[in-house]
Amino acid sequence: MTFTKNLKKESRSSYKKLRTLGLRVILIALTGLTSCETTSTPSVGNLNIYQPSTLRLEKGKAIQTIDGIYKPQTNEIWHSDARFRKLEREIYSSNK
Secondary structure: OHHHHHHHHHHHHHHHHHHHHHHHHHHHHHHHHHHOOOOOOOOHHHOOOOOOOEEEEOOOOOEEEOOEEEOOOOOEEEEOHHHHHHHHHHHHHHOO
16 A cells, blocks of 8 residues: 555656646746737838939039049949849849
8 A cells, every 4th residue: 555655746746847837938038929919011112211212323423422522424324232122133034
């Protein structure tokens, strides 16, 4: 009988330890998942919020830059990196 009682005690003790461990794992996982939760995701269009997609410069009109004054020799169109890559892909795919 003593062996059976000890076995039952050990079984209960092991079950309690396992249950406690399982609950801790679940709580840690839930805490980790909810702590990283965010309600807003930035859209790709908003990443260049202060950069226009194109700049159109008039011939001979002075433009102040960080490095000094720039005067275009001809009418110029400057594309943002995103716009340039989009145009590049369009041209490349139309030539196939």
